[in-house]
Structures are given as structure tokens and as C-alpha cells.
Amino acid sequence: MKLLLGLVFVGIVGSIYTAFIYAPTEAVMGPIQRIFYFHMGTVWVATLSFTIVFISSIQYLRTESRFWDILALSSAEIGVLFITLTVVTGSIWAKPVWGTWWTWEPQLTTTFILWILYIVYLVVRSSAGSDTKKARYAAVFGIIAFLDLPIVYASARLMRGISPVVFGGKGGGIAPEMMVALLVNLVGFTLLFILLLRERMGIEKMRDEISRIKLEEVA
Amino acid sequence: MKRVWAIVWKDIMTELRTKELFSSMFTLALLIIVIFNFAFDFSSELIPVAAPAILWVAFTFAGVLGLSRSFALEKEGNSILGLLLSPMDRSLIFLGKMISNAVFVFVVELIMIPLFVLFFNYDLGNGFFPLLFVIFLGTFGFVSVGTLFSAMALSTKLREVLLPILMLPVIIPVIVSSIKLTAAVLSGNPISQAGAALQVVVSFDIIFFVVCAVVFEYVLDE
Numbered sequence: 001m002k003l004l005l006g007l008v009f010v011g012i013v014g015s016i017y018t019a020f021i022y023a024p025t026e027a028v029m030g031p032i033q034r035i036f037y038f039h040m041g042t043v044w045v046a047t048l049s050f051t052i053v054f055i056s057s058i059q060y061l062r063t064e065s066r067f068w069d070i071l072a073l074s075s076a077e078i079g080v081l082f083i084t085l086t087v088v089t090g091s092i093w094a095k096p097v098w099g100t101w102w103t104w105e106p107q108l109t110t111t112f113i114l115w116i117l118y119i120v121y122l123v124v125r126s127s128a129g130s131d132t133k134k135a136r137y138a139a140v141f142g143i144i145a146f147l148d149l150p151i152v153y154a155s156a157r158l159m160r161g162i163s164p165v166v167f168g169g170k171g172g173g174i175a176p177e178m179m180v181a182l183l184v185n186l187v188g189f190t191l192l193f194i195l196l197l198r199e200r201m202g203i204e205k206m207r208d209e210i211s212r213i214k215l216e217e218v219a
Numbered sequence: 220m221k222r223v224w225a226i227v228w229k230d231i232m233t234e235l236r237t238k239e240l241f242s243s244m245f246t247l248a249l250l251i252i253v254i255f256n257f258a259f260d261f262s263s264e265l266i267p268v269a270a271p272a273i274l275w276v277a278f279t280f281a282g283v284l285g286l287s288r289s290f291a292l293e294k295e296g297n298s299i300l301g302l303l304l305s306p307m308d309r310s311l312i313f314l315g316k317m318i319s320n321a322v323f324v325f326v327v328e329l330i331m332i333p334l335f336v337l338f339f340n341y342d343l344g345n346g347f348f349p350l351l352f353v354i355f356l357g358t359f360g361f362v363s364v365g366t367l368f369s370a371m372a373l374s375t376k377l378r379e380v381l382l383p384i385l386m387l388p389v390i391i392p393v394i395v396s397s398i399k400l401t402a403a404v405l406s407g408n409p410i411s412q413a414g415a416a417l418q419v420v421v422s423f424d425i426i427f428f429v430v431c432a433v434v435f436e437y438v439l440d441e
């Protein structure tokens with residue numbers, strides 16, 4: 001645990017350092033481009049967490065084991081947090097660079113729907129009532145939400161046509177220092193995700209433990 | 220398969236007696252179209268652009284209403300117990316409910332089309348049968364998802380309120396693509412023009428019909 005905390009500390013400090021100091025300033029966009037490193041970090045973590053929700057949901061329906069349910073719940077909560085951060089950092093980046101806070105581009109539209117879908121996932125959990133129902137309904141919704149995403153992307157492309165690639169300058173000639181900054185950020189954020197996930201799962205397990213103790217008291 | 224038709228027939232018979240689903244869906248769809256009529260100042264250029272969207276908004280919201288009511292009726296009469304006791308695969312129950320829901324929604328949509336033509340002074344041209352086909356595809360998609368989610372929503376604290384929240388984000392691709400297809404069909408172009416939209420709708424229909432049927436048993440309760 002301490003090792004993990006230490007690694008996360010190093011990872012995040014490293015991310016901030018590489019993003020702000022180590023990486024060179026981008027020629028076209030200027031300093032605002034630096035937010036891109038954090039943005040990629042949060043996007044990656046959000047994607048990872050929602051994939052975990054999908055897999056845990058399937059596993060929960062197959063095994064009915066509480067572990068998968070806890071994993072799905074924790075991952076979804078953290079995922080919603082990180083996708084919110086993604087949207088916010090993206091908007092902050094977009095305003096000076098594109099001139100607008102938001103645009104209904106395929107990637108952005110899909111991200112927006114993703115955000116809504118996982119907030120609804122949390123709504124399902126809170127409104128379901130009994131614990132087994134909660135877990136099952138949420139698992140069903142988790143599966144459907146994840147499967148919906150590629151189709152949402154395809155349909156968003158329909159409405160707006162093929163739009164210019166979001167991160168246009170990246171294709172050719174990304175400076176090696178920028179690559180390093182990006183990788184350090186990805187690793188740092190992933191470590192942060194693992195830490196948050198462990199903590200959140202720990203809280204759920206403690207809640208289960210408390211309920212179990214209460215039941216034993218009564219019995 | 221006979222059992223599936225038994226479920227469908229039961230729903231249709233119930234509906235024919237009370238007509239409650241049909242009347243509420245129809246009224247809502249009509250009102251939506253009327254409201255949109257006041258919302259925009261319809262010039263002749265605007266109508267072909269706005270019409271498919273208005274049509275599908277009306278269908279979607281009326282459909283959501285009908286879907287939530289349909290399962291609520293089951294719950295009130297406690298007939299869910301009867302359904303669960305019958306010796307059939309849960310996916311067949313899904314199929315039966317889905318078909319009956321689709322029939323109700325489809326009937327409402329069919330009646331809306333001539334009214335729509337009337338209110339917006341629209342000329343369908345040769346587009347009537349392709350339009351029916353497009354509406355069928357789109358409805359099939361959102362009714363599959365809706366049947367699953369309505370079964371889910373009714374056993375929660377929020378009950379019917381949860382259904383639109385669950386359904387609408389998930390069916391966005393179908394609605395968007397159906398609007399695109401409807402626009403293509405109504406402007407007289409052959410369907411193949413909106414090929415990408417057609418692909419999206421068909422793949423959505425197939426994928427979600429199968430997934431919802433498989434997952435349905437986890438959602439049926441009590």
C-alpha cells in the first residue's frame with residue numbers, strides 16, 4: 001500500500017513536471033497545448049475504467065459474486081470523475097485553440113453520450129432498492145451502455161460528416177520530449193486510478209463488513 | 220413459438236378492450252407535432268429539413284410513454300408472476316412483449332403519418348413504402364431496448380420516471396440514423412444514398428435485439 005502511494009506520488013509529480021517544464025512549448029498552439037498531456041491521461045483512465053465496468057458487469061451476471069459488483073461500482077464512479085475532467089480539460093483547451101468551448105464533433109458527441117450513460121449507471125444503482133437488484137440491473141445497463149458506444153460513434157459521424165481529426169498536429173513530427181511527457185502522464189494517471197480504485201473498493205468491503213457485523217449482533 | 224404469440228395476443232386483446240395505451244401515445248405524438256408547428260415558422264425550405272426530426276421526436280416520446288405503461292400494466296395486474304411461471308425461456312417472454320409493444324407503437328406511427336402530411340402540407344410522393352420500411356427499422360431498434368429497460372425501470376424506486384433516462388441516451392444512434400434515412404426517403408432519393416445510416420440502424424437492431432433478449436432474464440423479477 002505504501003509502495004503504491006509512493007509510486008503514485010512520483011507518477012503525478014513526474015506528470016506535472018514533464019507537462020509543464022520538460023516538454024517544449026508547441027509551435028502552433030502555444031502554452032495551452034500543455035493541458036493536452038493531462039487530457040490524454042484522463043481520457044485513458046476513463047476508457048480503462050469503463051472497459052472494466054463492462055467486463056465486471058458480464059462477470060457479475062455470470063458468477064453473482066460480490067467482488068465483481070464492487071469492482072464495477074468503484075470503476076464506474078472513478079470513470080465518471082475522470083470523464084468529467086476530460087470534458088473540462090478539453091473545453092479549456094478548445095476555447096483558445098478552436099475558438100469555441102464545445103462542438104458537436106463525432107468524438108466529442110460520443111464522449112458526451114458516454115458521460116450521460118455512466119451517470120445514468122450511477123442513477124440506476126442508487127434507485128434500484130435492494131442490493132441484488134441494484135447489482136443485477138446495473139450490470140445489465142453496464143453491458144448495454146458499453147456496447148452502445150461504437151454505434152453512437154458511427155451515428156455521430158453520420159450527422160456531422162467526416163470532421164477534421166481532433167489532434168491534427170500529432171501525426172507527423174511529435175517531438176521526443178513530448179512523447180516522454182505523454183507517456184509519463186499516462187503512467188502517472190494509471191497509477192492514480194489504481195490507487196483510487198483500491199481505496200473505493202476498500203470502502204465498499206468495509207460497508208459489507210459493517211452490515212455483516214450488524215446482522216450478527218441481531219442474531 | 221405458440222407461447223410467444225399467446226403473449227402477444229393477450230396484450231393486444233387487453234389493449235383492444237381498454238385502448239388506454241393507444242389513446243395516450245396517439246395524443247402525445249399529436250401534441251408534439253402541434254407544438255413544433257408553433258415552435259418554428261415554417262417556410263417551405265425549412266419543412267423538408269425539420270420534418271423527419273419532428274416525426275421521430277414525436278415517435279420516440281410517444282413510444283417511451285407506451286413502453287413504460289405496457290409493463291406497468293403487467294405489474295398492476297400481477298401478471299408478471301403468471302409470465303414467470305409459464306414454462307418458457309425468458310428470452311421468449313422478451314420476444315412476446317417486444318412484438319406486442321412494437322405493434323402498439325407501429326399502429327400509432329402509421330396513424331401519425333397521414334396526420335403529419337396533413338398538418339405540414341407535405342407531399343410524400345413515391346416515398347410512402349420506403350418510409351414505412353424506415354419507420355419499421357427504427358421502431359424495431361428502440362422498442363427492443365425499451366422493452367428491456369421498462370422491465371428494469373418498473374422494479375426500481377423511480378419506476379416509470381427511470382425509463383426515459385435509461386432509454387434515450389442508448390437509442391440516440393437509432394433515432395439519429397432513422398432521421399437521416401427518413402430525410403433521404405422523403406426527398407425522393409433511393410435508400411442506398413443514406414447507406415451509412417442504414418448500416419447503423421440495421422446493426423443496432425440486430426445487436427441490441429440479441430443482447431436484450433439474452434439479458435432479459437436477469438431483469439425480470441418477483
